[in-house]
Amino acid sequence: MLVAPAFVETQAPPAPRALGLTEAEAQRRLLADGPNATETTADDSWARVLLRQFRSLTVAVLGGAAGFSFAFHERAEGYAILAVILVNALIGFWLEWNAQTSMAALRRLGLSVARVLRDGQIRAVPADAVVVGDVLLLEAGEVVAADAELFEAQQLQVNESALTGESMPVSKQLTPTEPDAPLAEQVNRLFKGTAVVNGTARAVVTGVGSATQLGAITHLVQQARHAATPLEVKLEALARQLIYITVGLALLFVVVGLLRGASVGGLLQTAIVLAVAAIPEGMSIVATLALANGMLRLARHHVLVKRLAAVETLGSTDIIFTDKTGTLTQNRMAVHTVWLPEGRVELAAGAPSIVPDPRLRGLGYDHLLRVAVLCNNATYSPADADAALGDPLEVALLSLAHRSQFDVDGALAVGRLAEQPFNSDTRLMATLHRHADGQGWVAVKGAAEEVLRSCTSVHTADGPQLLTPEEHTRWLQRVDELARAGLRTLALAYRIVPCAGQPDWAHELSWLGLVAFLDPPRPEVIPALESCHRAGIRVVMITGDHPATALTVARQVHLPLEEGQPVITGPELASLLLHPNGAGRRRLRHTAVFARVSPAQKLEMVRYYQQQGHVVAMTGDGVNDAPALKKADIGVAMGLRGTQVAAEAAALVLRDDSFASIVTAVEQGRIIFTNIRRFVLYLVSCNLSEILVVTAAGLAGHGAGLLPLQILFLNLLTDVFPALALGLGKGSPKVMHHPPRNPQAPIMRPGDWRLAATYATLMTLLLLASYYVGRHYGLTTLAESNNVLFYGLAGTQLLHVFNMASVGTPLRHNDVLRNGYVWLALALCTGLLLLTYLVAPLRALLGVQPLSPVVLALILAPAAATLLLAQVLSFALTKKSKH
Structure with missing residues (x-):
């Protein structure tokens, strides 16, 4: 039978729906109920961001050293230590504040408007001004501004993938459904944040702000607390280890000094020198700048980094949970x-x-x-x-x-x-x-x-x-x-x-x-997943879509699938997580596809794998991904098609929605961690040498051997610039050919500590030998001997940077030699050392004496000998490893 060309499903609306609310009533409801905005994490004030830079054990120890310096009327040392604390805090503040303001700009770009019926007229109002009782007018291409109930619809289809993970749009009708029915079955209701893909409709707003389905999921996001990243924890642990070593040596020094009858004031002053020597003041600055450099590199690949430490954490990730729709697929049929x-x-x-x-x-x-x-x-x-x-x-x-x-x-x-x-x-x-x-x-x-x-x-x-x-x-x-x-x-x-x-x-x-x-896979997904496989990173699909659809996409993108039972569904997952027996844990370890999974279950999955010791990254673009994005060690949101809630919850936002960008981020994270481990080894070996020099000189009855300002100058000059140059290295092209490191392993492994101790002992013995020769044979005065230690340490540490290539790498193939930043750092440090000798005020402040040829020879000899002997050591270790 021939029917009308257009089919309209409708019912006669009550009179109030025909005119909508009055403007006065809408304003009254807006004041009473508040704006139509979901809860988001409020930005920290500039004061809070600045205060956070001072919350560390390193700052506490340096602050204590500054206090003692003022107490003993050593104002120059006290002010110098405070300046170091302030410079480090300002750098951290500037970088974190820039990241926060970038996200605020992203949120402002997401502001939208809604068409409503008020006083019988169609008006465009800000989405956050929509109130309960407003009549929404919707057509294809618009986003639903609030939860609402339909009273008129014409061929209406809505994409609810942001809430449910379903690729296909849902056909909406006027048939009443139960309020507690699953979202996919509530065919007469519209939900905030979903998109109209076909038809037109009118609907009465029933919920705004936190009272929407979107608001309920956002509440889960607020509950998912984020812990400190592994890098932050490890750097703090490393600083604590150095402080423990210093406390032990300081106690030994004080006990020996008291037995010898030394003055308490002199002992405390040496303790201050030890405290300054123990703290690698440059470590946090260099780590921050190395991470910031990685952030800039990633920005060129369309990756927005909200927290600097997130770059390194992604590099240590060993499992990635990824949504299907819009992440592995194009979100279009x-x-x-x-x-x-x-x-x-x-x-x-x-x-x-x-x-x-x-x-x-x-x-x-x-x-x-x-x-x-x-x-x-x-x-x-x-x-x-x-x-x-x-x-x-x-x-x-x-x-x-x-x-x-x-x-x-x-x-x-x-x-x-x-x-x-x-x-x-x-x-x-x-x-x-x-x-x-x-x-x-x-x-x-x-x-x-x-x-x-x-x-x-x-x-x-x-x-x-x-x-x-x-x-x-x-x-x-x-x-x-x-x-x-x-x-x-x-x-x-x-x-x-x-x-x-x-x-x-x-x-x-x-x-x-x-x-x-x-819904076809993104063309770049397959090579990106292959790169993850080579790198030993497990990729797991977690979606709310149908198991058969999820399995088909998994096969298309070449995800490794478990034989027999390749998919775990939401109900099965709930049982496995509640009672994880041996067989259940094995299925969780080997299954790569989870379908019909709820937002709460995504959150539980992240929590479960974190408890098993994994570093978990979670990618996604929908509102339903947001709680898991925030709980994960690294949340990676899709910024092009993703929701604002997902971007708020994530640590990284991909501006091109490309899964391949995740692989780039992983690669950069690994390079950054390798660089961090390299400059940490450099800093620790240098600071250990300073501690050993000060302790040995003190135990030998020569006081501290070095002044607090000299140690501070060395830490800020010879440590910071060479270490920063090491932190900016481009890394090995084979960095993605190795499995992820053990996430529980510290930055300094036992072998690294042994190597650092070996380097420090070598530098200390050679410096003390030069110091002893000058004093024993009357070649230097006490002040000149101090300069031998000061400039000798500087030269030794500067040349020591070339020992930081991989163990066993010959000097001629040393990648540090090919690092232009290293040569720039050495030139800068050499110039600043010359200023300490040529500028009278600096010479007086640091106690520098005129240098005779003999003193100059005693300064240069330990530096050259350290580089030569370290290369011999590296060669010996290489031959031992080959056998």
């Missing part, structure tokens, strides 16, 4: 399979054009494309695919026609005489078009069961063939086969009717075949 009566054809979703087997043109492929184009209400242009509007399946059909080089414009030129819209009762759509000689051309698409019921024949190369019961059953079996593969199907059919005005035109159809759809 594409034709995957066309099944004609003569056979099945699988199509490449990413190919710009499709040239099917020429035989298909005669077997019904062109007829199928004609139906796909005519029985279609979407708009699509290959020149601007992102601007397409309409049902995603219809957009995919138009894309298929263009890619198949079908004459779309020519087909549409015939015009449309009538339409039977799709609805939940008929489960098909039909359109009538004018054909040659006054005939009508009928195009039909819909659920296979319904289309088959209306078909009497099958279109084949030999002409129409009778649709037998056996053939009917075979096509239904093919539908089941495609569904088990996670594909969504549409059946297509056509008919030529004798008269274009014939009233009964949607029956006695000729079957054309099936079209199956899938």
